[in-house]
Amino acid sequence: MAIINKGMSRRSFLGLTGSVAAVAGLGLTGCGGSSSDEGSASGSTDSANRGGGVITAGSAYAPSSFDPASTGSAVGLGANWHVIEGLYGIDYHDYSTFNELATDDPKSVDDTTFEVTIRKGAKFSDGTEVTADDVVASYTACAASATYAPFFQPFESIEAKDASTVTVKTKVPNFSLLKDRLAIIRVTPATQAEEERAKQPIGSGPWMYDSISDTEITLVPNPEYNGEYAAEDKKIQYSILTDPTARVTAQQEGSTLVME
Template structure:
């Protein structure tokens, strides 16, 4: 038995915004200005970072993670691998939901069953529960789960699913979570109100099983515009903001009464080149007509585009140095990183040679798409990519940057041929990122949940499957690295960089930021 037990804006622009931004005076104990809002309060609706960062305020999980993704007991205190395909999970005693009811095995089983059945989910949690074969309630605080095959990282997988109250949510829709009808969790904060496009209000839960947060009443305001968000901090309308533009960091550090917090990030920013359809949306011949064949299905074209991009220039010019050029999905601090897999260096001559080999000696035309409020500099990034691809021999007919809530739904639906997106790291290894982003999409199997480009490689899938069944952690990391090498020999996506993230806070408070990037009220602390 294997046992795991654990007890860029100018000064004038800022001044103008300070005069024009009309935000009410501080009312809550803590006011947070966030760049992106969740698409739903339903914690199982979407696994995008802004949704998960919101859910973590109000809902608990079987295991918890610190800001650097290291795991610790959450709603589960003990997990035992009885054999290679059987797990027994012990729940924490005395955990209460926000309505005062006790957490039981029934709630956990219900939550794990529901997470794969949420209608219209743009980014489902399917791969986190896809290995489950059967679940059995042993007693109120014990669950036994059989997996379809050996799954050494099983607890890390299901540990990312938020647990909800069966009594409060059974038969309810995602909209019922938005109104608060079904929003009954075990997290440090309980739901008060949600106004889409405006704010989320929460209140500390006195019955929380863990450490009480320092701030009782919290309002999270959604301020997508970078300049307006910075202005809100400077005017005192909010206490803390996330996604500080790198170009504004030095200016904020010079402001009396403002504290800037920074952290390395596990989020990879990438260019997706969709292989999903026979004709790629937004891709044209040189006469402006839709291209008859999808050029992105040819790995030579994908490699050529990667060779057109000056990653270091992007990091230096757009991020002010606050990033690291990427050639794979996860940074070196996480397991499964392939040491020998470096970012492509700019080689326009080689790029044009590859385009010619692929049948596009004169290139082709395309549009580029991006969000404009998901991560620092996203709107500027897509403009820079347009210039680089033009120099590389392609005809960029335009770039479009949209609010993330609109953009992410369209990207998930396959509306874009060439698009900028990102993926954060959710565990200490590359396994979930490889599985969700570039493993072959299979809705029934729960793989490729974020594989918006629909890359597919049997050699990679087979190598990943072997890695995911390896119980020895060091060997598993080596196998994950080898699977990564196999995939990136075909340039499944074009990794650009791992970003560094910044928060701005009024003097007297700080936040424990880290690889997760989440802006959690429970991580905000008072300081002298």
Template sequence: MSLEFSRRDFLRYSGATGAAAMIAATLSACSGGPASTGSVGAGSNKDLITAVIGYGNDQSWDPTQTASAFAMAGIQHIYEGLLDTDPITREPYPALATALPADLNATSWKFTLREGAKWHDGQPVTADDVVFTFERILDTQANVLTGNFFKSWLQEVKKVDDRNVELVFKFPFPDAAPRLTIAKIMPKHVFSQPGAWDQAKTGKAVGSGPYKQTAHNPKSNTTFEAFDGYNGPRKPVVKKMNWLTIVDAAARVAKISGGSAEAQIADNIPYANVEQLKQQGLSVEGGKGMNHMFLMFNTSAKPFDDIRVRQALHYAIDTKKMIEVALKGHGTASSSFLNEGHPDHKPASVVYDYDPEKAKALLKEAGVTNLTINLMAVNVSWVADCLPTIAASWEAIGVKTTLEPQDTAALFAKMDQMQDYQAVVAASNPNQFGMDADLIMRYNFVPGGLWMKYSHWDGSKDAKQLFTMMDEATKESDKSKKSELVHKYIDLIAEKAVMYPVVHTELMTAWDPKKLSGVRAQPYPGINLLQAQRTQ
């Protein structure tokens, strides 16, 4: 696998102002844009859900390329995969396909398309649409983002007849079922037209799912309406939805607060506002998952080429204080790259518990004294809240630290220009794409990937060893053996500490239980309202 695409394409894929959004749609909150004026004062309209999304809606809506939190959440309501997954359990269910695969270890999966499935423009869904979509995903020239989740194991997708397709694998890959939800099937007659992919990037959406997009106003709002022609498994309950994009935290909280609140639900709730909203009678729940703050070093800059220095700076961070003060208790110190609670989680061979004395000893062993660090960081609010603890922790072991939180685009422009830097703090959450360990790790560690290039680690002997270990694990079909291989390379990632989580955090969602039911807080950015309904 590779991620050999341009910086401009990368920003377009990510759906945010900076590269961090590709690995964390969380960062699309940095994309700016004014507080929305798209609300229609829908507090008493039972046919309409008004939602507040804490991320920008003005980035790519192309399902094959986007990592935008807003767009990806909207896409789940507009498009379907052959299979889709429950937003919370992540269990796969038949969507455009009529059944789950009978044999997960087979190297050929055949699917029959749902009879009567239609696109939002009234045209029938056919096998040609499925082949068209997967050809784009697998196309090395198009090199779309979603291709990195399929190219290692999927050989080709073939048309059997108008309603039947066959997926041919390179080797057995049982994890393919939930991963198929990433491949949202798109209408060939729409997106094969000249300029159509550019239109998709700017907001054009034509799917076969429960809702159709009725209006798209970048930096303001996007509206949805139940699709009368939908005959699939998760029928829409509410007739209309209006999603407001409000990236400013205070304005977002205000929109859902008080007796005259115009919205019934909001995501990306600041930790400092949780109790306030609960006291107003709102339900506020968190989802624990892969959302994390990570520390990345430039391994081409001394002394960060020394593993002992990188490890020392991790050991030095007082994560308990960070969780208590900055995250208001809504976090967990990382004991692995995978979050606690993940099915494949187990403590890594190296766990960076707070140990300032060990940090000092490692620096001394490396012969490093009077170290001064300029720590660049994305200016996401909760990340910025964590920075003072990092600085204080490093100062305590004799490392002079200057904090430099900044606009995400500006930060990564410096890195793109190969300007010297020492260390970066940013956020990531690959759970919006899926849950399996192979997917999560390939989201971060791929040959040619931007994060590997930014860390100047891509061509190292250690990185090549890692990529080989990852490929070996991907090809292993036995679940227990695969897990063992995954843990081995996660141990390597932990030990090398080139790009590694400091804390895993919760994402908070708030809603009015008197006006909205059927809501479940999810552990990744955005919302899913396919089973929600207005009660008042």
């Protein structure tokens, strides 16, 4: 659960984020609200409510691997949600799925064969286009990892039909959790090596990694992003505060807007 800094109203904080993905990833799904939270906060302005600020969070966890194909790191997973898209995403407010790189629901060819088309013009933050080969490589890495392999037991294969279309074959006819399982696959460039993904993965999401250290993770807007949820703020900054006292102090002093 996250705690919002009392120096800022819930409305101001939600306005400041400017990104649906940012709100979900910072853990606000567990926050409650009341009428007393809705008033103007000290220092908040109409301009801040339209975005353009810095989102600061106090993390209770230290970073380890950021490789989306295998990481179980809480802070790594949370930060990756902003940076790396899948074909589909999961809205952690209600666990529904929504389109990320996919343009629509999977198209059924038969009971066990489906096609998914990638968003036109989608690019990674390094400027390279997202292709079906990137999706296949990302799936292959996930399916081979001990962390995620069990989730893909119902899958037969994922292959590139053409540059912008993947063909998904399942062992289970009319597999009802198809989009949920596809959402686990976070797509990175096929050319990015495993050790590079672990240190600082490249994605096609609204944010990109600016820097990662033992004490701070910084994200900035991805200028190549052409999806629906563009970042409207200047920065997301995770302060690594594993000590509870330090984390609470930062929250009380206003150094962080939200903390775990």
